Amino acid sequence: MGLDVLSLNYTLSIVMAGSFILGISSGVLSSFAVLRQQSLLGDVISHAAFPGITLAFLWMMTKDPLGLFFGALVSGWIGTLLVKSIVTYTKLSMDTAFGIVLSVFFGLGIVLLSYIQRLPTSDKAGLNSFLFGSASTLLLQDLIVMGLFCFIILVFLGLFWKEFKLLTFDTSFMSSMGFPVAKLDMLLTILLVMAIVLGLQMVGVVLMSAMMIAPAAAARQWTSHLGLMVFLAGFIGLLSGCIGTLVSNAIPQVSTGPMIVVVISIMVIISLVFAPHRGLVCNWIKGYYHRVNIRANSILMNMLLFSESKTDPYHCHQLSALVAIGRGPSLRTMLQLKRQKLVQNPQDDLWGFTELGYKKALTLKKSLYSQSHEH
């Protein structure tokens, strides 16, 4: 179906551009949210933005995207300020403050929405789509506003890259260098709010939080370098945005937001399992080779112990004799050592060092000896 779908019509090209913008901006900022352990702040902001959208609609009585975005921005921002002041001034913990702001703001949004639905205006239909997201209601004017927000985010990120990096990893060092930490923190949070608000129409209030975690969580598995992580997260966000939108466009009754979340969750699972270095498969393989190596080394050491009682270090022993002194020399490990030309077996069941193996055993012993004397 590939080319079929890609032979774009007008609506689809707008939708694709939208998911492109959404993917980049949320991917890029999710990196900072996840690394600063603010993953769930995204959930709070997206819910807190909802009453802003409904209030802005009540104010203007049209769905002018800039106004709606602005309303969402302001109310999301008020939500984060409230979280901060609850945590600062009371004994309530951060997650309780999150829970309070998230649910009460959303409740307010629902109340306003139910009020709007009774109004006789004709333009109210699309507001529902802010709950679960709907890509098909995206218009060119929405796209322009989204692009504008995304551009602002990227410009600020470029300008303050060094500061944001420091803010993410070492705030105390940063404040000792004389940077205005609180102000930069505020700036980064505003950018976060912008990225969330930008995606609300496509992904919806309820699931936007996943977009602020998943791209970074996936990207984090592939790299430990911030720049690369931000780039990768942006790419992963973009890719899953596009795939999710395409699929939900192809199956008409499917909502866009949940589809994008499912796609991006699959990306996270793939990353968790298959990424090099941190991936589970890679870890398992590394552990396997580690175990094999330890087994081989311990056999070499045992053989050396045997050889030291003889004048000839290359004297051969039976496997059963080797089994008797140490744990687990199996035929498999011996064969593997033989492949590496570390041992020889001139006859059946008689095993002895090669020259190479003897040297290796001596170096092993030396390194073990120096290690045990360091402690």
Place this chain on the structure above:
Amino acid sequence: MSIEQLSIIGLASLVSISCSLCGVYLVLRRLALISDAISHSILLGIVCSFFIVHDLNSPLLILGATLTGVLMVYLTEILVASKRLKKDASIGLVFPLFFSISVLLINLFAADIHLDQDSVLLGEIAFTPFRLLTIWGYNLGPASLWVMGGILVLNVVFISVFYKELKLTTFDHGLAAMLGFFPAYLHYAFMAMVSITAVGAFESVGVILVVALMIVPPATAYLLTNRLFPMMILSIVFGLASSLLGYSMAFYLNVSIAGSMAVMTGILFLLVFLFSPSQGLIMKFLTFQQQRILFSTNMLLIQLLEHEGTKTEKTENTVSNLIVHMKWTFKFANSIVSYALEKGFIQRHDDRLLLTSFGREKAKRVIVMDA
């Protein structure tokens, strides 16, 4: 008041009491957002069990939902244990996935039944009076009342049986483990309890407003007391108050009932946040002002004592010098001086300030206290 309204109010009260009871422990154990995650995840259980039994009123739905809630908690803990993701990120990844899958399943296979997106988010408390429980032809009233009543009884039994254990594991996890109380088992039992309550409440108020009823009343109560039992009572009171006030607001403005209940919990929280005698913003501000004045007066007395009888006394112990050396504003210096005058610590001769004998004693005490 009509019987319909009474049954709605009754249900709202049952929901808010059950939620408050669970919520107290959620807030104290710092698991507030787990309730958000659980309430989103149980939908998957409801949808899956619905595909098995094809009946929205089957008790199997509650069982399935509870299981998915516990499964979600287990999955996040596995993710955290793998050390690839932090706890908040793990929670934030698992529950949107569960929720998305269930919404997609509803979209694809259940479009014709009444399990639709909006009822998932908003709840259907307004339909309570119209779904009646009939057994052998007898009309026993609204079904949700019975279900939620059962859940409330379950909650009360669970909390009263395990009161001691819950209290201990909440406040001292290490000690509980050492004394052999199996805090991990209790944790999962509690998570199951939260899931059951969320399932019951979800039908009436929807996924997200469950969180409001679970978290906000206990948080409000926590600002007023430090004792567990009074906190439970207070949060039940706040929960009941917000559901009743919320219902009347919804009735008079003709808006969403569940939303109004959430808004009311928020308003009550805001009032307590401002006016609580120990934690309230206003009280904190007043205490701060008071302490600022006391501290500054002490500073003034020490300054006067230090320079008393020295050559520079005439220039040092003046109001104008306070402005220069203490970096006080003119207004603040004057208010401190008049406070000290009023207390009888100092005397004032034009610009110059002199300690009284009482003030001298006080200044010496302050210095010794500091040393």
